[in-house]
Amino acid sequence: MCQVCRRTLLAGERYRTWRWARRDQTVCVVCEPEARDAGAVRVVDAFEHVRVSGLIQHVRRVA
Ligand SMILES: [Zn+2]
Structure with missing residues (x-):
């Protein structure tokens, strides 16, 4: 979500993980523009795709 x-x-669908309020x-x-304007920081460069089975994140952290 x-x-x-x-x-x-x-x-x-593509999504990325952003960090604000000390949470991912x-x-x-x-x-994304709205998140950035709200002061969020992107924590991954690559887009993730929603798996058919649901939102499972396999992200490589860059920050
Ligand atoms: Zn949205």
Whole structure:
């Protein structure tokens, strides 16, 4: 689920992980500018894709 628009992400949809309020938050592509404006910091460079089985994160941390 995107933590900005509260939308459930669809299978295959791209998202990235952003950090704000000391938490890692899932943000969909559409909401990335909004997250950045809110002071969030992106913690991964690569986009993740939503697996069919759900939101499973296999991210390589860069920060
Ligand atoms: Zn969103």
